[in-house]
């Protein structure tokens with residue numbers, strides 16, 4: 789299985805009626821809005837390995853200054 793997964797939705801109109809386009813690899817066409825588009829892999833994100841970790845809290849990152857109590 790060397791083919792990349794097919795997109796599920798048109799990025800323009802959100803319809804699911806997508807067909808491979810004759811342009812070639814990664815090219816798709818939407819039968820709902822008659823748009824043709826191409827999916828392109830740009831590369832790996834440098835921060836992707838750690839930034840995607842889901843802690844479940846959604847807490848913002850700590851203040852990088854000192855971490856101590858600051859009187860406002």
Ligand SMILES: [Zn+2]
Nearest residue numbers: 798801818821
């Ligand atoms: Zn569409």
